[in-house]
Amino acid sequence: xxxxxxxxxxxxxxxxxxxxxxxxxxxxxxxxxxxxxxxxxxxxxxxxxxxxxxxxxxxxxxxxxxxxxxxxxxxxxxxxxxxxxxxxxxxxxxxxxxxxxxxxxxxxxxxxxxxxxxxxxxxxxxxxxxxxxxxxxxxxxxxxxxxxxxxxxxxxxxxxxxxxxxxxxxxxxxxxxxxxxxxxxxxxxxxxxxxxxxxxxxxxxxxxxxxxxxxxxxxxxxxxxxxxxxxxxxxxxxxxxxxxxxxxxxxxxxxxxxxxxxxxxxxxxxxxxxxxxxxxxxxxxxxxxxxxxxxxxxxxxxxxxxxxxxxxxxxxxxxxxxxxxxxxxxxxxxxxxxxxxxxxxxxxxxxxxxxxxxxxxxxxxxxxxxxxxxxxxxxxxxxxxxxxxxxxxxxxxxxxxxxxxxxxxxxxxxxxxxx
Numbered sequence: 001x002x003x004x005x006x007x008x009x010x011x012x013x014x015x016x017x018x019x020x021x022x023x024x025x026x027x028x029x030x031x032x033x034x035x036x037x038x039x040x041x042x043x044x045x046x047x048x049x050x051x052x053x054x055x056x057x058x059x060x061x062x063x064x065x066x067x068x069x070x071x072x073x074x075x076x077x078x079x080x081x082x083x084x085x086x087x088x089x090x091x092x093x094x095x096x097x098x099x100x101x102x103x104x105x106x107x108x109x110x111x112x113x114x115x116x117x118x119x120x121x122x123x124x125x126x127x128x129x130x131x132x133x134x135x136x137x138x139x140x141x142x143x144x145x146x147x148x149x150x151x152x153x154x155x156x157x158x159x160x161x162x163x164x165x166x167x168x169x170x171x172x173x174x175x176x177x178x179x180x181x182x183x184x185x186x187x188x189x190x191x192x193x194x195x196x197x198x199x200x201x202x203x204x205x206x207x208x209x210x211x212x213x214x215x216x217x218x219x220x221x222x223x224x225x226x227x228x229x230x231x232x233x234x235x236x237x238x239x240x241x242x243x244x245x246x247x248x249x250x251x252x253x254x255x256x257x258x259x260x261x262x263x264x265x266x267x268x269x270x271x272x273x274x275x276x277x278x279x280x281x282x283x284x285x286x287x288x289x290x291x292x293x294x295x296x297x298x299x300x301x302x303x304x305x306x307x308x309x310x311x312x313x314x315x316x317x318x319x320x321x322x323x324x325x326x327x328x329x330x331x332x333x334x335x336x337x338x339x340x341x342x343x344x345x346x347x348x349x350x351x352x353x354x355x356x357x358x359x360x361x362x363x364x365x366x367x368x369x370x371x372x373x374x375x376x377x378x379x380x381x382x383x384x385x386x387x388x389x390x391x392x393x394x395x396x397x398x399x400x401x402x403x404x405x406x407x408x409x410x411x412x413x414x415x416x417x418x419x
Contacts, residue, residue: 110178
């Protein structure tokens, strides 16, 4: 197997372009279009699911190409983010996290709020933000999402002024990446999980295409949209795929056996061991081609998101994960789970001011719309609300449900298309 030359300028450019595109889980149309355009430029065919997951294909050079077995490399396009859950009396906005991350990493973040008709800029601040006003109390307030609010860069001091700007419960909030590339090669940014992985995959595809390297079997590059909220790539990995490699971050923390340089190849996570033969082959490839890795004691990841977050339930194919080094603070809550989730679970925040008249549907069912931290695509939500109004269904209300597994959509006679 030959070692291909990676175009570093292309890699850096792709990373910066990806980081410039807001893509919290559920609001990923723009980054899907970007990635599809890159694949078009590389002349790599791909399929697009109704929800927007991309399944690109590098054809193998064997006579039975297209007959299987195939392999797949999976990277996710979505990032962490937030959603508006309440228009507060003081003209500020309460937020619910999209994905599982600690509110401490949201404090001070500059953000873009996306409405149905435009976008607004703002800052996420703790309730006790000013030391000049609150003195030492700023250091004693709890750390959870209830202690944060979004202050828009707009003259809005009441919910009515917010609504006049077109702001509603369920609007998406994307945090600025603020990337910085240092002369020593370090890259500091939000959302390197997993845009650094996507950039690496795109640069590798470019290297294969331009070198004319032989590909022994059909290889699918799969770009998923909902890894940060726990969904996998199972729906787009066909039965003829025998091996799956996930590309994701490798948190640097005590007991992980990882460092900033090189790659991490986990041999096991909480879901069990990764495939023996595939992981050992990846380790051998590192040795053969001088690719830095921390040691043979590959870390035990505390939660099984490595494989399941990328590919869903266990299936009959081999699986392994390649993880890039990432300083723990670059990803909020490197453990993958934030403590506030349990405390906030099962709390419902209706915004009754958005109701179109009439009594509320019980618990948001019937014609109501529930949007959760495990978010549905933004266009599907908007389409559901519009059809409620158009067809005379139960007056839609907008909710954000602070529950990891809650998502209910109203039933309609026709399916909701992905646009």
